Amino acid sequence: xxxxxxxxxxxxxxxxxxxxxxxxxxxRGARPAFVTTPDGADRLIFDHRCVHNLASYLSPRxxxxxxxxxxxxxxxxxxxxxxxGLIRETQVPRENIVLIGVxxxxxxxxxxxxxxxxxxxxxxxxxxxxxxxxxxxxHTVGTAGPGFPGPSHRAQxxxxxxxxxxxxxxxxxxxxxxxCVRCHACRQVCPMCFCDRCLADKTQPRWIESSPHxxxxxxxxxxxxxxxxGRCVDCGECERVCPQGIPLGLITRKIASxxxxxxxxxxxxxxxxxxxxxxxxxxxxxxxxx
Amino acid sequence: xxxxxxxxxxxxKGLVADLRAAGVGVAGPARxxxxxxxxxxxxAFDDVVLDAQPRxxxxxxxxxxxxxxxxxQRKGSDVAILEISATFxxxxxxxxxxCDAAAxxxxxxxxxxxxxxxxxxxxxxxxxxxxxxxxxxxxxxxCTAVGLGPDATRGSDLLxxxxxxxxxxxxxTEKGKRLVDAYPKRFGAGAGVDATLSYRxxxxxxxxxxxxxxxxVIRQWVQEHFEDPFWADISLRxxxxxxxxxxxxxxxxFDIVDEPETLDAGTRRRNWDTxxxxxxxxxxxxxxxxxxxxxxxxxxxxxKFAIYPARFNDILCTGCGRCARTCPAGQDxxxxxxxxxxxxxxxxxxx
Numbered sequence: 001x002x003x004x005x006x007x008x009x010x011x012x013x014x015x016x017x018x019x020x021x022x023x024x025x026x027x028r029g030a031r032p033a034f035v036t037t038p039d040g041a042d043r044l045i046f047d048h049r050c051v052h053n054l055a056s057y058l059s060p061r062x063x064x065x066x067x068x069x070x071x072x073x074x075x076x077x078x079x080x081x082x083x084x085g086l087i088r089e090t091q092v093p094r095e096n097i098v099l100i101g102v103x104x105x106x107x108x109x110x111x112x113x114x115x116x117x118x119x120x121x122x123x124x125x126x127x128x129x130x131x132x133x134x135x136x137x138x139h140t141v142g143t144a145g146p147g148f149p150g151p152s153h154r155a156q157x158x159x160x161x162x163x164x165x166x167x168x169x170x171x172x173x174x175x176x177x178x179x180c181v182r183c184h185a186c187r188q189v190c191p192m193c194f195c196d197r198c199l200a201d202k203t204q205p206r207w208i209e210s211s212p213h214x215x216x217x218x219x220x221x222x223x224x225x226x227x228x229x230g231r232c233v234d235c236g237e238c239e240r241v242c243p244q245g246i247p248l249g250l251i252t253r254k255i256a257s258x259x260x261x262x263x264x265x266x267x268x269x270x271x272x273x274x275x276x277x278x279x280x281x282x283x284x285x286x287x288x289x290x
Numbered sequence: 291x292x293x294x295x296x297x298x299x300x301x302x303k304g305l306v307a308d309l310r311a312a313g314v315g316v317a318g319p320a321r322x323x324x325x326x327x328x329x330x331x332x333x334a335f336d337d338v339v340l341d342a343q344p345r346x347x348x349x350x351x352x353x354x355x356x357x358x359x360x361x362x363q364r365k366g367s368d369v370a371i372l373e374i375s376a377t378f379x380x381x382x383x384x385x386x387x388x389c390d391a392a393a394x395x396x397x398x399x400x401x402x403x404x405x406x407x408x409x410x411x412x413x414x415x416x417x418x419x420x421x422x423x424x425x426x427x428x429x430x431x432x433c434t435a436v437g438l439g440p441d442a443t444r445g446s447d448l449l450x451x452x453x454x455x456x457x458x459x460x461x462x463t464e465k466g467k468r469l470v471d472a473y474p475k476r477f478g479a480g481a482g483v484d485a486t487l488s489y490r491x492x493x494x495x496x497x498x499x500x501x502x503x504x505x506x507v508i509r510q511w512v513q514e515h516f517e518d519p520f521w522a523d524i525s526l527r528x529x530x531x532x533x534x535x536x537x538x539x540x541x542x543x544f545d546i547v548d549e550p551e552t553l554d555a556g557t558r559r560r561n562w563d564t565x566x567x568x569x570x571x572x573x574x575x576x577x578x579x580x581x582x583x584x585x586x587x588x589x590x591x592x593x594k595f596a597i598y599p600a601r602f603n604d605i606l607c608t609g610c611g612r613c614a615r616t617c618p619a620g621q622d623x624x625x626x627x628x629x630x631x632x633x634x635x636x637x638x639x640x641x
Contacts, residue, residue, distance in 0.1 A: 026622060027430070027625050031619060032526075034526045062582075111620065183531065183535070183564065184532065185532060189529045189618055206547075206549075211356040211549060211559050243533045243536045245345070247324075
């Protein structure tokens with residue numbers, strides 16, 4: 001923590017950056033922090049409650065954050081995949097951000113949790129995560145625990161679902177998606193949903209009905225899944241923020257496994273790794289093209 | 291109305307069974323498949339979970355997330371409007387929290403302001419709200435700071451407070467009295483108000499002091515500080531996800547859409563909407579008067595604590611704290627209001 005605070009203080013006092021995005025202690029546990037003065041660096045924390053993916057704040061559709069000027073961002077190894085995605089898709093120029101990697105041995109699910117990090121409390125997405133330290137960083141600080149073995153419960157759930165007949169899978173998703181109230185929180189918090197004008201907000205024509213009925217909800221979640229194929233970095237924020245408790249990670253992870261299998265792409269924290277969408281290879285699977 | 295009576299827990303179970311047998315819909319806080327507690331339809335009082343604040347509020351029972359208003363059919367250059375016959379079957383909500391019951395009453399103002407909202411009042415009239423005095427909240431609760439309390443009766447038809455082997459019952463409205471009168475064998479003599487006092491005091495103590503009880507100070511400061519760096523400061527962490535509005539018992543804005551179902555026919559619906567998104571205020575011209583999240587965060591506070599009070603002399607917030615609990619970024623209304631009071635009373639307030 002001292003190392004992180006001293007680095008942030010130095011970057012701010014030397015004028016390298018105007019703001020440091022990290023985490024602080026809020027009224028309900030850890031939360032995103034925006035530090036703009038050297039003394040404010042003492043607010044910064046990092047521990048197993050820092051679950052948020054701060055890369056969402058780098059999205060170009062957030063003009064009020066752009067006004068901060070040049071920022072440094074504290075990032076976990078998994079968050080680095082989102083930043084790499086934004087750089088890969090030319091949304092954030094690499095030279096405009098200073099990246100402070102923190103070593104990470106896993107986080108819990110709830111930033112307001114009092115529980116210690118353990119096999120029982122660790123976030124499912126951390127199970128099997130091999131990264132204690134990100135590669136996309138200008139500075140790396142802190143120490144990390146050993147991490148947690150996989151597979152994740154979600155991977156098991158995806159296999160269970162895949163083994164079911166189509167009508168049962170359909171029934172499962174009909175029920176889950178019937179809870180959706182179309183607040184679009186999943187989109188807003190997603191670091192990779194950065195379109196200035198989302199397909200779901202367009203009205204001339206209305207591609208996706210905004211009503212939270214079966215038709216509109218299915219259209220929205222299918223569109224979201226397709227638009228995140230080969231792009232989702234598995235930060236789990238969509239599922240965490242869903243006020244209705246829909247297991248959205250099952251959708252994004254299933255799509256990710258298909259992309260991994262078919263196009264040999266896994267979310268990477270190397271911005272130079274080409275994105276499967278926008279890359280054509282002679283040996284791409286194409287038997288589904290009529 | 292200020293009569294009181296008593297109901298034993300066994301009779302409460304029996305009352306829910308009686309209501310179900312009579313074909314009355316019953317809803318209450320109950321466990322969902324993902325382990326949360328939501329207000330939802332129940333079949334028996336044993337399903338009711340009273341020790342956790344439900345994730346949703348009562349608003350979807352009166353203002354559903356989506357609701358068809360009418361159907362339309364084009365014939366040549368004419369348009370025929372086909373009414374959707376709305377019926378509102380009787381329903382009893384058992385185990386409402388006082389903050390959620392009060393919210394429905396707060397919303398009656400705006401639903402009967404320039405236009406009487408028929409579906410809203412249709413459901414209001416058909417629904418009897420049986421609230422249970424709240425056992426106490428967490429650090430995000432602040433009902434006492436907005437003029438309510440864990441045992442407030444506002445919006446409830448009956449208020450039940452645990453006492454002895456059942457519940458002390460405050461009959462708040464005529465509708466509540468009708469429910470008691472319809473099932474006289476279920477109600478009777480029992481513990482008096484004295485037996486409820488320690489429960490009430492303990493609950494009140496758990497929610498007090500989280501926000502200064504100064505709604506007039508908050509209202510005045512917000513009215514006088516439309517332009518203030520405070521709004522930019524608090525908006526930095528906001529994702530504009532609107533989770534706060536979805537969870538809020540009093541956020542009631544809706545969008546009206548026409549959804550074509552064939553080339554010539556479709557349905558006009560209204561759907562929940564939120565001022566936290568960019569499209570909420572986007573003009574057809576492309577101009578957006580709330581160009582970024584600063585204006586949207588301000589609007590949420592402004593509407594609840596200044597605009598609604600100015601128009602209806604009532605606060606559009608019941609202190610339930612759901613917005614703070616649901617926010618993925620740790621935005622906290624108790625902190626915002628506390629800082630406003632501190633700034634207004636000259637005690638600083640910078641982060």
